[in-house]
Amino acid sequence: MVQKYRMNFYEEMQWRGMIQDHTPDIESLLQEKKVVGYIGFDPTAPSLTIGNYVQIMILKLFQQAGHTPIVLMGGATGRIGDPSGKDQERQLKSEDELDSNLKHQFEQLRGFLNFSEGENKAVLVNNLDFYKEMNVLEFFRTAGKVLTVNYMLSKESVKNRMESGISFTEFSYQLLQAYDFQKLYQTYNCRLQMGGSDQWGNITAGTEFIRRNLTDAKAYALTTPLLTKADGSKFGKSAEGNIWLDPNMTSPYKMYQFWLNASDADLPKFIKYFSLKERSAMESLLEIAAENPQEAKRQLAEEVTTTIHSQEAMESAQKVSHFLFNKKASSEDVQHLKKDDLKTIAQEIPSFKLPKSKIEAGAAIVDVLAELTDISASKSEARRSIKGMAVAVNKRKVKDVESSLQSEDLLFDQYILIDNGKKNKFILEVS
Numbered sequence: 001m002v003q004k005y006r007m008n009f010y011e012e013m014q015w016r017g018m019i020q021d022h023t024p025d026i027e028s029l030l031q032e033k034k035v036v037g038y039i040g041f042d043p044t045a046p047s048l049t050i051g052n053y054v055q056i057m058i059l060k061l062f063q064q065a066g067h068t069p070i071v072l073m074g075g076a077t078g079r080i081g082d083p084s085g086k087d088q089e090r091q092l093k094s095e096d097e098l099d100s101n102l103k104h105q106f107e108q109l110r111g112f113l114n115f116s117e118g119e120n121k122a123v124l125v126n127n128l129d130f131y132k133e134m135n136v137l138e139f140f141r142t143a144g145k146v147l148t149v150n151y152m153l154s155k156e157s158v159k160n161r162m163e164s165g166i167s168f169t170e171f172s173y174q175l176l177q178a179y180d181f182q183k184l185y186q187t188y189n190c191r192l193q194m195g196g197s198d199q200w201g202n203i204t205a206g207t208e209f210i211r212r213n214l215t216d217a218k219a220y221a222l223t224t225p226l227l228t229k230a231d232g233s234k235f236g237k238s239a240e241g242n243i244w245l246d247p248n249m250t251s252p253y254k255m256y257q258f259w260l261n262a263s264d265a266d267l268p269k270f271i272k273y274f275s276l277k278e279r280s281a282m283e284s285l286l287e288i289a290a291e292n293p294q295e296a297k298r299q300l301a302e303e304v305t306t307t308i309h310s311q312e313a314m315e316s317a318q319k320v321s322h323f324l325f326n327k328k329a330s331s332e333d334v335q336h337l338k339k340d341d342l343k344t345i346a347q348e349i350p351s352f353k354l355p356k357s358k359i360e361a362g363a364a365i366v367d368v369l370a371e372l373t374d375i376s377a378s379k380s381e382a383r384r385s386i387k388g389m390a391v392a393v394n395k396r397k398v399k400d401v402e403s404s405l406q407s408e409d410l411l412f413d414q415y416i417l418i419d420n421g422k423k424n425k426f427i428l429e430v431s
Contacts, residue, residue, distance in 0.1 A: 007279070009035075009065035013222075015279065016272040018058065020197040022222040023207060029192065029220050030067075034120060037062055037192030038070035038184055040127070040177065041109075042078040043101035044093060047246035048108050050258070051236035053308070054227055056112050057274060058194055059122070063113060068120040070190055071109055072180060073102050075128030082177075083170040084157040085198040090170070102126065108245055112307075123188065127180045143179045146213050147205060155201035174205040181206030185219060197223045227273060230265035245308055252309045253344045256317035259301035264293040271296070274304050320344050327422055331395040339412040342427070346415070349425045356430045359416075362404040365391070368418075373428070375420050385420055392419040 010030040013019050029035060039055050041048070048056070059069040078098050081090035093101075106124060113122040131139070152158060152174060158166060181203075184190035193203045203221040210219040227235040236243050243258050244250040262270055267289045275282050289296035305314040320341050323329045337345075352373040354363075369375045369382035369391070376382035383401045385391050391398040393409055394417050409416050416428040 007065075009062055009067060012061055012065065013058075013224075017269065018224045018273065020223045020225040021200050023204070023220045026192075026220050026222055030065075034067055035192055036068045036070060036184075036188050036190040037194055038072050038125075038181075038190055039194050040072040040074055040077065040180065041105060042074035042082060043098050043105050044078050044081075044090070045242075046101050046104060047244045047249050048105050049236050049245065050243040050255075051227070051234075053245065054224060054235075054273060055195065056109065058224060059113055060276070062194075063120060063122060066120055068123065068188075069113060070123045070125055070184060070188060071106070071113070072184065073106060073124065073126045075099070075102055075126040076131045077127060077173065077176050077180070078102070079128075080173050080176060081170050082157075082173050082202070083161055083166055084202060086161075088164060089167055104246075125184065127176075127183075130180065130183050131176075139179075143175055143209075146209050147175060147178065151208070152205070155205065157198070157201050174202045175209075177202045178206040178209035181219060182210050182213060185210055185214070185217065191218070192220045192222065194222045194224070197226050199223060227269070230263050247309055247313065251317075251344050251347065252305055252313035253317040253320045253348070255308060256301045256305045256314065256321065259304055260294075260297050260321075262297055262300075264289075267293055267296055267300070271300055275300065276303070276307065316341050316344070320348070324348060324425065329395060334394045334411070334417060337411070339414070342411055342415045342417075345417075346427050346429060349427055351427050351429055353429050353431060359405050359410060359430055360407055362406055365393070365398055365403045365405060366401060368405055368428070369420070373426070375418060375424075375426055390419075390421045393417070395419065 007015065008030055010019075010027050039059055041052065041055070059071065063069045075098065078093070078101075079095065081092060083090075109124075115122045115124065134142075152171065155174060157174070158171060161170075181190070181193050193206055195203055200221070200223050203223065207219040207221050210217050229235055242250070243255065247255075259270070268286055271282060271285055271289060275285065277285065285296055285299060288299070302314055302318075305317055316338065319333075319337060323333055323337065323341075323345065352375075354368075354372055358372065363372065365386065366379050366382045369385070370377070370379045376385060382391075386398050386401045386403075389397055389399070393405065394411065405416060410430060411417070414430055416430065418426040418428060420426070
Protein backbone atom coordinates (compact mmCIF):
# COMPACT_ATOMS: atom_id res chain seq x y z
CA MET A 1 0.00 0.00 0.00
CA VAL A 2 1.09 3.59 -0.66
CA GLN A 3 2.22 5.41 2.49
CA LYS A 4 0.22 8.58 3.20
CA TYR A 5 2.03 11.64 4.53
CA ARG A 6 0.38 14.22 6.80
CA MET A 7 1.87 17.00 4.67
CA ASN A 8 0.93 17.34 1.04
CA PHE A 9 3.69 17.02 -1.53
CA TYR A 10 4.37 20.76 -1.81
CA GLU A 11 4.58 21.18 1.98
CA GLU A 12 6.86 18.14 2.19
CA MET A 13 9.20 19.49 -0.47
CA GLN A 14 9.19 22.94 1.08
CA TRP A 15 10.02 21.63 4.56
CA ARG A 16 12.86 19.55 3.14
CA GLY A 17 14.29 22.59 1.32
CA MET A 18 13.89 20.83 -2.03
CA ILE A 19 12.15 23.59 -4.01
CA GLN A 20 14.15 25.99 -6.15
CA ASP A 21 11.65 27.37 -8.70
CA HIS A 22 8.09 26.68 -9.71
CA THR A 23 5.41 28.10 -11.94
CA PRO A 24 2.47 30.04 -10.44
CA ASP A 25 -0.41 28.20 -8.74
CA ILE A 26 1.68 25.08 -8.08
CA GLU A 27 0.40 24.93 -4.49
CA SER A 28 -3.21 24.77 -5.67
CA LEU A 29 -2.34 22.03 -8.13
CA LEU A 30 -0.62 19.88 -5.52
CA GLN A 31 -3.50 20.19 -3.07
CA GLU A 32 -5.50 18.04 -5.47
CA LYS A 33 -5.82 14.40 -4.45
CA LYS A 34 -4.13 13.00 -7.51
CA VAL A 35 -1.77 14.73 -9.91
CA VAL A 36 0.26 13.08 -12.65
CA GLY A 37 3.84 14.34 -12.88
CA TYR A 38 7.08 13.21 -14.46
CA ILE A 39 10.84 13.39 -14.42
CA GLY A 40 13.02 12.42 -17.36
CA PHE A 41 16.20 10.32 -17.23
CA ASP A 42 18.56 10.22 -20.20
CA PRO A 43 20.42 6.86 -20.40
CA THR A 44 23.82 8.36 -21.18
CA ALA A 45 25.57 6.32 -18.44
CA PRO A 46 25.53 2.59 -17.67
CA SER A 47 23.98 3.23 -14.25
CA LEU A 48 22.13 5.90 -12.33
CA THR A 49 24.24 7.85 -9.84
CA ILE A 50 23.69 9.18 -6.34
CA GLY A 51 23.07 12.53 -8.08
CA ASN A 52 20.12 10.96 -9.93
CA TYR A 53 18.91 9.71 -6.56
CA VAL A 54 17.79 13.27 -5.73
CA GLN A 55 15.26 13.02 -8.57
CA ILE A 56 14.30 9.50 -7.53
CA MET A 57 13.56 10.84 -4.05
CA ILE A 58 11.28 13.49 -5.57
CA LEU A 59 9.32 10.80 -7.44
CA LYS A 60 9.23 8.63 -4.31
CA LEU A 61 7.83 11.44 -2.17
CA PHE A 62 5.42 12.38 -4.96
CA GLN A 63 4.07 8.83 -5.07
CA GLN A 64 3.89 8.53 -1.28
CA ALA A 65 1.76 11.70 -1.26
CA GLY A 66 -0.79 9.87 -3.43
CA HIS A 67 0.18 11.24 -6.85
CA THR A 68 1.12 9.28 -9.97
CA PRO A 69 4.76 9.47 -11.08
CA ILE A 70 5.85 8.94 -14.67
CA VAL A 71 9.43 7.90 -15.34
CA LEU A 72 10.29 9.13 -18.81
CA MET A 73 13.33 7.31 -20.14
CA GLY A 74 15.16 9.32 -22.79
CA GLY A 75 15.57 6.72 -25.50
CA ALA A 76 15.28 9.60 -27.99
CA THR A 77 16.70 12.59 -26.09
CA GLY A 78 19.64 10.49 -24.98
CA ARG A 79 20.55 10.21 -28.65
CA ILE A 80 20.70 14.01 -28.90
CA GLY A 81 22.45 15.26 -25.76
CA ASP A 82 21.20 17.83 -23.26
CA PRO A 83 23.31 21.04 -23.28
CA SER A 84 22.15 21.98 -19.76
CA GLY A 85 25.06 22.36 -17.36
CA LYS A 86 27.61 21.58 -20.10
CA ASP A 87 30.19 23.93 -21.56
CA GLN A 88 30.88 21.76 -24.60
CA GLU A 89 29.17 19.23 -26.86
CA ARG A 90 28.47 15.78 -25.47
CA GLN A 91 29.99 12.76 -27.15
CA LEU A 92 27.13 10.85 -28.73
CA LYS A 93 26.65 7.26 -27.52
CA SER A 94 25.89 4.36 -29.85
CA GLU A 95 22.28 3.25 -30.07
CA ASP A 96 23.16 -0.19 -28.68
CA GLU A 97 24.88 1.39 -25.67
CA LEU A 98 21.95 3.71 -25.02
CA ASP A 99 19.44 0.87 -25.26
CA SER A 100 21.50 -1.22 -22.84
CA ASN A 101 21.84 1.69 -20.42
CA LEU A 102 18.11 2.40 -20.59
CA LYS A 103 17.17 -1.18 -19.78
CA HIS A 104 19.54 -1.29 -16.80
CA GLN A 105 18.47 2.10 -15.44
CA PHE A 106 14.82 1.11 -15.58
CA GLU A 107 15.57 -2.04 -13.58
CA GLN A 108 17.24 0.18 -11.01
CA LEU A 109 14.23 2.51 -10.86
CA ARG A 110 11.90 -0.45 -10.33
CA GLY A 111 13.57 -0.94 -6.96
CA PHE A 112 12.55 2.51 -5.72
CA LEU A 113 9.04 3.13 -7.08
CA ASN A 114 5.86 1.09 -7.09
CA PHE A 115 5.14 0.17 -10.72
CA SER A 116 2.90 -2.80 -9.96
CA GLU A 117 -0.18 -1.94 -7.91
CA GLY A 118 -2.53 0.77 -6.69
CA GLU A 119 -4.34 3.67 -8.30
CA ASN A 120 -1.16 5.73 -8.41
CA LYS A 121 1.31 3.09 -9.55
CA ALA A 122 4.24 4.53 -11.45
CA VAL A 123 4.26 4.56 -15.25
CA LEU A 124 7.28 3.92 -17.46
CA VAL A 125 7.47 5.69 -20.83
CA ASN A 126 10.28 5.68 -23.40
CA ASN A 127 10.24 8.89 -25.42
CA LEU A 128 11.74 7.05 -28.38
CA ASP A 129 8.19 5.80 -28.93
CA PHE A 130 7.14 9.40 -29.68
CA TYR A 131 9.62 9.81 -32.52
CA LYS A 132 10.56 6.47 -34.05
CA GLU A 133 7.77 6.62 -36.64
CA MET A 134 8.04 10.39 -37.18
CA ASN A 135 10.14 11.80 -40.00
CA VAL A 136 11.99 15.10 -39.80
CA LEU A 137 9.42 17.02 -41.87
CA GLU A 138 6.59 15.88 -39.63
CA PHE A 139 8.54 16.90 -36.55
CA PHE A 140 9.26 20.38 -37.91
CA ARG A 141 5.59 20.86 -38.88
CA THR A 142 4.33 19.49 -35.55
CA ALA A 143 6.82 20.96 -33.09
CA GLY A 144 9.15 23.33 -34.92
CA LYS A 145 6.59 26.10 -35.43
CA VAL A 146 5.49 26.39 -31.79
CA LEU A 147 8.47 28.07 -30.10
CA THR A 148 10.40 30.90 -31.72
CA VAL A 149 14.17 30.89 -32.07
CA ASN A 150 14.25 34.07 -29.98
CA TYR A 151 12.46 32.27 -27.14
CA MET A 152 14.80 29.28 -27.36
CA LEU A 153 17.88 31.53 -27.40
CA SER A 154 16.75 33.13 -24.13
CA LYS A 155 17.27 29.88 -22.20
CA GLU A 156 20.36 29.70 -19.96
CA SER A 157 21.41 26.31 -21.35
CA VAL A 158 21.71 27.95 -24.78
CA LYS A 159 22.99 31.40 -23.76
CA ASN A 160 25.84 29.82 -21.80
CA ARG A 161 27.00 28.06 -24.93
CA MET A 162 26.86 30.91 -27.43
CA GLU A 163 30.56 31.74 -27.12
CA SER A 164 31.91 28.18 -27.12
CA GLY A 165 29.35 27.09 -29.71
CA ILE A 166 26.31 24.84 -29.73
CA SER A 167 25.25 22.47 -32.50
CA PHE A 168 21.76 22.49 -33.96
CA THR A 169 21.40 19.00 -32.46
CA GLU A 170 21.80 20.20 -28.87
CA PHE A 171 19.97 23.47 -29.61
CA SER A 172 16.93 21.38 -30.57
CA TYR A 173 16.99 19.44 -27.27
CA GLN A 174 14.57 21.80 -25.49
CA LEU A 175 12.12 21.39 -28.38
CA LEU A 176 12.19 17.62 -27.97
CA GLN A 177 11.71 17.90 -24.21
CA ALA A 178 8.82 20.31 -24.74
CA TYR A 179 7.16 17.91 -27.18
CA ASP A 180 7.67 15.07 -24.67
CA PHE A 181 5.74 17.07 -22.08
CA GLN A 182 2.88 17.66 -24.50
CA LYS A 183 2.67 13.97 -25.40
CA LEU A 184 2.50 13.01 -21.74
CA TYR A 185 -0.10 15.73 -21.13
CA GLN A 186 -2.29 14.40 -23.95
CA THR A 187 -1.82 10.70 -23.15
CA TYR A 188 -1.75 10.63 -19.34
CA ASN A 189 -3.11 14.05 -18.32
CA CYS A 190 0.39 14.74 -16.98
CA ARG A 191 0.34 18.38 -15.89
CA LEU A 192 3.60 18.62 -13.93
CA GLN A 193 7.24 18.22 -14.91
CA MET A 194 9.92 18.17 -12.22
CA GLY A 195 13.72 18.10 -12.28
CA GLY A 196 16.91 19.77 -11.14
CA SER A 197 17.26 23.54 -11.33
CA ASP A 198 19.50 23.19 -14.39
CA GLN A 199 16.40 21.88 -16.19
CA TRP A 200 14.27 24.98 -15.54
CA GLY A 201 14.72 26.31 -19.08
CA ASN A 202 13.85 22.99 -20.71
CA ILE A 203 10.87 22.40 -18.42
CA THR A 204 9.36 25.87 -18.87
CA ALA A 205 9.85 25.50 -22.62
CA GLY A 206 7.44 22.59 -22.21
CA THR A 207 4.86 24.56 -20.24
CA GLU A 208 5.00 27.33 -22.89
CA PHE A 209 4.79 24.76 -25.70
CA ILE A 210 1.63 23.30 -24.19
CA ARG A 211 0.12 26.76 -23.56
CA ARG A 212 0.62 27.79 -27.18
CA ASN A 213 -0.28 24.49 -28.78
CA LEU A 214 -3.23 23.13 -26.78
CA THR A 215 -6.42 25.12 -26.21
CA ASP A 216 -7.25 25.75 -22.52
CA ALA A 217 -4.31 23.63 -21.36
CA LYS A 218 -2.13 24.58 -18.43
CA ALA A 219 1.04 22.79 -17.41
CA TYR A 220 3.29 23.30 -14.38
CA ALA A 221 6.97 23.15 -13.52
CA LEU A 222 8.88 22.53 -10.29
CA THR A 223 12.63 22.27 -9.81
CA THR A 224 14.95 21.28 -7.00
CA PRO A 225 18.22 23.06 -6.12
CA LEU A 226 21.29 21.36 -7.53
CA LEU A 227 22.77 19.65 -4.50
CA THR A 228 26.33 20.71 -3.73
CA LYS A 229 28.56 20.08 -0.75
CA ALA A 230 29.36 22.76 1.82
CA ASP A 231 32.75 23.33 0.19
CA GLY A 232 31.05 24.02 -3.15
CA SER A 233 32.10 20.75 -4.78
CA LYS A 234 29.69 18.62 -6.76
CA PHE A 235 27.51 16.23 -4.79
CA GLY A 236 27.86 12.55 -5.65
CA LYS A 237 31.58 12.60 -6.36
CA SER A 238 34.31 10.91 -4.35
CA ALA A 239 38.06 10.85 -4.83
CA GLU A 240 37.52 7.86 -7.12
CA GLY A 241 34.74 9.48 -9.18
CA ASN A 242 30.97 9.06 -9.37
CA ILE A 243 29.00 7.23 -6.69
CA TRP A 244 26.91 4.80 -8.75
CA LEU A 245 23.71 3.05 -7.67
CA ASP A 246 24.93 -0.17 -9.31
CA PRO A 247 26.66 -2.29 -6.60
CA ASN A 248 29.10 -3.62 -9.22
CA MET A 249 30.27 -0.08 -9.97
CA THR A 250 30.17 1.33 -6.44
CA SER A 251 30.10 -1.34 -3.75
CA PRO A 252 27.57 -1.06 -0.89
CA TYR A 253 30.61 -0.63 1.37
CA LYS A 254 31.72 2.47 -0.55
CA MET A 255 28.16 3.74 -0.58
CA TYR A 256 28.03 3.31 3.20
CA GLN A 257 31.38 5.05 3.62
CA PHE A 258 30.25 7.94 1.38
CA TRP A 259 27.65 8.93 3.97
CA LEU A 260 29.92 8.23 6.97
CA ASN A 261 32.54 10.54 5.48
CA ALA A 262 30.13 13.38 4.73
CA SER A 263 30.97 16.81 6.09
CA ASP A 264 29.21 17.74 9.31
CA ALA A 265 28.05 20.92 7.56
CA ASP A 266 26.30 18.87 4.85
CA LEU A 267 24.52 16.55 7.24
CA PRO A 268 21.26 18.50 7.88
CA LYS A 269 20.72 18.95 4.15
CA PHE A 270 21.51 15.29 3.40
CA ILE A 271 19.07 14.10 6.06
CA LYS A 272 16.27 16.23 4.61
CA TYR A 273 17.03 15.19 1.03
CA PHE A 274 17.55 11.47 1.52
CA SER A 275 15.76 10.17 4.60
CA LEU A 276 12.35 8.59 4.18
CA LYS A 277 11.57 8.72 7.89
CA GLU A 278 8.50 10.50 9.18
CA ARG A 279 9.05 14.18 9.89
CA SER A 280 9.21 13.72 13.67
CA ALA A 281 11.88 11.03 13.29
CA MET A 282 13.87 13.24 10.92
CA GLU A 283 13.66 16.13 13.38
CA SER A 284 15.05 13.80 16.06
CA LEU A 285 17.86 12.79 13.72
CA LEU A 286 18.60 16.47 13.02
CA GLU A 287 18.92 17.04 16.78
CA ILE A 288 21.36 14.12 16.99
CA ALA A 289 23.31 15.61 14.05
CA ALA A 290 23.80 18.83 16.02
CA GLU A 291 25.14 17.01 19.09
CA ASN A 292 26.73 13.85 17.69
CA PRO A 293 27.28 14.17 13.92
CA GLN A 294 29.01 10.80 13.55
CA GLU A 295 26.06 8.96 15.06
CA ALA A 296 23.66 10.78 12.74
CA LYS A 297 25.88 9.90 9.76
CA ARG A 298 25.84 6.26 10.82
CA GLN A 299 22.03 6.24 10.97
CA LEU A 300 21.75 7.98 7.60
CA ALA A 301 24.33 5.62 6.06
CA GLU A 302 22.35 2.63 7.34
CA GLU A 303 19.05 3.95 5.99
CA VAL A 304 20.23 5.07 2.54
CA THR A 305 22.46 2.03 1.91
CA THR A 306 19.55 -0.24 2.85
CA THR A 307 17.15 1.67 0.60
CA ILE A 308 19.48 1.69 -2.40
CA HIS A 309 20.82 -1.84 -1.98
CA SER A 310 19.34 -4.02 0.79
CA GLN A 311 19.47 -4.74 4.50
CA GLU A 312 21.89 -7.57 3.83
CA ALA A 313 24.18 -5.35 1.75
CA MET A 314 24.15 -2.68 4.46
CA GLU A 315 25.04 -5.22 7.15
CA SER A 316 27.87 -6.48 4.95
CA ALA A 317 29.15 -2.91 4.61
CA GLN A 318 29.04 -2.56 8.38
CA LYS A 319 31.00 -5.79 8.86
CA VAL A 320 33.66 -4.71 6.38
CA SER A 321 33.88 -1.27 8.03
CA HIS A 322 34.21 -2.88 11.45
CA PHE A 323 36.92 -5.21 10.19
CA LEU A 324 38.93 -2.49 8.46
CA PHE A 325 38.68 0.26 11.07
CA ASN A 326 38.19 -1.46 14.41
CA LYS A 327 41.55 -2.25 15.99
CA LYS A 328 39.86 -4.86 18.19
CA ALA A 329 38.56 -6.94 15.25
CA SER A 330 39.17 -10.62 16.10
CA SER A 331 39.45 -14.04 14.47
CA GLU A 332 35.81 -14.50 15.42
CA ASP A 333 34.93 -11.45 13.31
CA VAL A 334 36.80 -13.04 10.40
CA GLN A 335 34.62 -16.15 10.66
CA HIS A 336 31.52 -13.98 10.20
CA LEU A 337 32.78 -12.51 6.92
CA LYS A 338 31.16 -13.75 3.73
CA LYS A 339 32.91 -14.25 0.43
CA ASP A 340 31.52 -10.99 -0.96
CA ASP A 341 32.79 -9.21 2.16
CA LEU A 342 36.29 -10.50 1.45
CA LYS A 343 35.97 -9.47 -2.17
CA THR A 344 35.15 -5.95 -0.98
CA ILE A 345 38.06 -5.97 1.46
CA ALA A 346 40.36 -6.99 -1.40
CA GLN A 347 39.38 -3.76 -3.17
CA GLU A 348 40.16 -1.62 -0.14
CA ILE A 349 43.51 -2.88 1.19
CA PRO A 350 46.75 -3.99 -0.53
CA SER A 351 46.18 -7.32 -2.26
CA PHE A 352 48.65 -9.95 -3.45
CA LYS A 353 47.95 -12.89 -5.75
CA LEU A 354 49.52 -16.26 -5.01
CA PRO A 355 49.26 -19.63 -6.77
CA LYS A 356 47.27 -22.13 -4.76
CA SER A 357 50.06 -24.68 -5.10
CA LYS A 358 52.26 -22.54 -2.83
CA ILE A 359 49.70 -22.70 -0.02
CA GLU A 360 48.99 -26.40 -0.52
CA ALA A 361 52.73 -27.08 -0.25
CA GLY A 362 52.88 -25.13 3.02
CA ALA A 363 54.39 -21.72 2.29
CA ALA A 364 56.65 -20.49 5.06
CA ILE A 365 55.17 -17.34 6.55
CA VAL A 366 58.57 -15.63 6.41
CA ASP A 367 58.79 -16.37 2.67
CA VAL A 368 55.24 -15.10 2.15
CA LEU A 369 56.01 -11.83 3.91
CA ALA A 370 59.39 -11.13 2.29
CA GLU A 371 59.58 -13.02 -1.04
CA LEU A 372 56.11 -13.87 -2.34
CA THR A 373 54.86 -10.41 -1.37
CA ASP A 374 56.51 -7.18 -0.26
CA ILE A 375 54.73 -7.01 3.09
CA SER A 376 58.20 -7.11 4.71
CA ALA A 377 61.36 -5.65 3.20
CA SER A 378 63.44 -8.74 4.09
CA LYS A 379 63.29 -12.10 5.81
CA SER A 380 65.10 -10.71 8.84
CA GLU A 381 62.51 -7.95 9.14
CA ALA A 382 59.74 -10.55 8.78
CA ARG A 383 61.26 -12.62 11.60
CA ARG A 384 61.49 -9.54 13.85
CA SER A 385 57.85 -8.74 13.18
CA ILE A 386 56.79 -12.28 14.07
CA LYS A 387 58.90 -12.31 17.25
CA GLY A 388 57.38 -8.97 18.17
CA MET A 389 53.88 -10.48 17.86
CA ALA A 390 53.05 -8.02 15.08
CA VAL A 391 51.99 -10.58 12.44
CA ALA A 392 48.54 -12.19 12.34
CA VAL A 393 46.92 -14.59 9.89
CA ASN A 394 43.15 -14.20 9.75
CA LYS A 395 43.50 -12.18 13.01
CA ARG A 396 45.30 -15.02 14.80
CA LYS A 397 48.74 -14.03 16.06
CA VAL A 398 51.71 -15.87 14.52
CA LYS A 399 54.03 -16.91 17.37
CA ASP A 400 56.57 -19.13 15.59
CA VAL A 401 58.96 -17.85 12.89
CA GLU A 402 58.90 -21.36 11.39
CA SER A 403 55.13 -21.23 10.83
CA SER A 404 53.70 -21.78 7.36
CA LEU A 405 50.42 -21.08 5.61
CA GLN A 406 48.26 -24.14 4.99
CA SER A 407 45.15 -24.91 2.96
CA GLU A 408 43.04 -24.67 6.13
CA ASP A 409 44.03 -20.98 6.38
CA LEU A 410 42.14 -20.25 3.16
CA LEU A 411 38.83 -18.42 3.60
CA PHE A 412 36.32 -19.66 1.03
CA ASP A 413 39.25 -21.51 -0.56
CA GLN A 414 40.50 -18.19 -1.91
CA TYR A 415 41.54 -15.55 0.65
CA ILE A 416 43.99 -15.17 3.55
CA LEU A 417 44.11 -12.02 5.67
CA ILE A 418 47.49 -10.81 6.91
CA ASP A 419 48.21 -8.15 9.54
CA ASN A 420 51.68 -6.71 10.03
CA GLY A 421 51.31 -4.29 12.91
CA LYS A 422 48.18 -2.46 14.06
CA LYS A 423 47.64 -0.43 10.89
CA ASN A 424 49.05 -2.56 8.07
CA LYS A 425 46.44 -4.91 6.64
CA PHE A 426 46.86 -7.09 3.56
CA ILE A 427 44.93 -9.80 1.77
CA LEU A 428 46.22 -12.73 -0.26
CA GLU A 429 44.09 -13.86 -3.20
CA VAL A 430 44.87 -17.45 -4.05
CA SER A 431 44.09 -18.96 -7.44
